[in-house]
Amino acid sequence: MQHDRKVERRTILKAAGASLAVAGLGATATACGGDSGAGDGTVTIRYAWWGAEDRAERINKTIKLFEKKYPKIKVKTDFQPYLDFWKKFNTQASGGNPPDVFQNAIGFLRKYDAKNVLLDLSEQVKAGNLSMDGFRAGLDKFGEIDGRLLGVPVGSNSMALVIDKPAYTRAGVKPEQGWTWDDYHAALEKIRDKSGRAGDSGMYGVMYLYDLYLRQNGKAFFTEDGLGFTEADLKDWWTKAKKGVEDGIYTDPKKVAQIKPKSSVAAEIAGGEFTWDNFTVRYTSEGKSEYGLAPIPTTDGKKTGQYLGSLMLSASKRTQHPKEVAQFIDFMVHEPEVAKIMGYDRGVPATQAQYDAFKPTDEVNKSIAAYEESLVEAGVLEPITPHPNGADICESAFLRIGEELGLGKRSVDEAVKQFFTESKTALGT
Template structure:
């Protein structure tokens, strides 16, 4: 899932999932925002991210207020963990922001807590357009017929590689390579370069989802898990054996260098992550980094989809029309696209995508990677995420790490994951 800005996934998911589960929200109550005697409306807009993202977003807000003088926007941004802490407090008190940054893993949970506004009515009223989205992204924020989020940037899973290490090892990942090819390549890197191949693929939930989708399954169904204990046993056994053989990085070493990547710390030669995170590697490390394709089971099916950060509105807002107009502006206005660039992923609407021309090599490669995915026809619909998905993801990462460190056997790890996930998902 995009947008964590390098924050440790285990910590942030624990906080987001645990506190949300305790909200117990109802639909009644007051809304956010305010109005004035002269008809001016004030919206509260909150997001997570870095100072650079805040600077860009503040520029877009100034542009919006200039074009909509009767709507003022009060902003609030935090690092990821702090964002969710504050948001949960506001939501439990019945006063969440009018508009806020959101992600796929939280849609069903927030919807079940009556936090999210169904934006379909605003689309029908002409305050929000869901036209001109790339590659079917207009469907990304839909849950059970309700429009709960509007995408602002797209990304997809990819393999970030240290190009120099791969070149010295004579390994060239190409579209259609298989998992057998991947594991063989990792062994070659270990044998020829004295460095682990991968930093810990076995603990990446979104990658395991793709592996399952390649076989006609999925990590999640609409109301639970879409795979068996035997499936996970096979996946984690391969990972554990690779760690013990030194083909995959020692998780203790990876933990020691956090928040820096194990790739830029030169512990491993590659790792699976979201394509738009590639910018991070170039700023952290001293080598050349690039994007390689996802391995397949059959030489064709990758199981991939375009993911996205999105904008959602509060069900409690007193100004649903203005909130929808604000979201519409942020996803369609060409100048907003030029200002934001690929900060939150490749721009989702055709107006903004055409308006921004990446000048640096990293962003050009991200755009080219997603274009290849779209043109190749391999993209599918995203797997549904049931309420509690964030807790299951956190458990997957934590327990995989414990297994890799030898704190749990593979069998015990699998059993523990299913126990925790079934509780989180209400199964």
């Protein structure tokens, strides 16, 4: 579930797909929803997203290209840090004044669909204003809910294991597709013994990794209606996480908290950590070592449970300009020049045309592209687990309670009970 690589890692990386704050506040959008248009036939649509200044600069360049192609459509922009974005969006949606088009994520689709906020873009596909052809690896279905098109992917990512390559080499460990959790934990012990650091930054709050583990075992974090696992399942997961800290193969959460916002891997107190593949660039900018992407460990040596996640563009049901909004989305996901400007800022481009248009020259982005290609070639990708209304609250709770557990503020039993209590309230179950 793709969230922003600029967003503070403990929320975005660990809760994922909801993932803490990024810097940057952009120009404020117009106060009213959907401008009625000028006398010359020009209309204005409002576009909002979360991110930092560098994303805003890239997006503004793409908007200039769009307005050049569609001179009768003007775009007013609004961007915020991640948490501020959703606070503002909630206020706008509650007041009947959401932006015409906005950046969205899988954890929010059912929530805002239930609030009657999202426009079904299927009619615009039928009208020829938006094409859903040419998407990579099944991403054209990513934003569908009950047969309705509520979001269009702009990029893809998948969970991966980011490693300090020299630390793995010194330990004599070479991760390969299909390695098991037993292989992985044996590797962490070797890294601990050879380098004097923990093998992994810890797994208390990595919700999307836990989802993959559940999927490997025939379950999932979410079903369409609620949680897809039991209190006993979560107790087992968090008990193993605690034991890993005690054994020194996972970093002490107190040390993780002390070095934030720097990652444990870049700070050289962990040999690797699980995160979204397109976040890899942050490690190179933070650390001094060489970093790479390794496969997800498996239960049976075959099934990883992985899927491609994505940020997406959604439209407001209250927009007065559905055609123009559809044309805008179509341009942003298909126009090759947009990919050349955006790069992998929001993940690997979702359409083949944009994927082919941007060929990274730096080693980090090359490795991201190669990693996703390897997932397709290995045939491990599956459909994404449905996210029910209230999923975003469950994600936040998993992160927060997992951190409290790691810091010794709760026992495993207390943490499990608290998570299920909050989740049942959020999901209405």
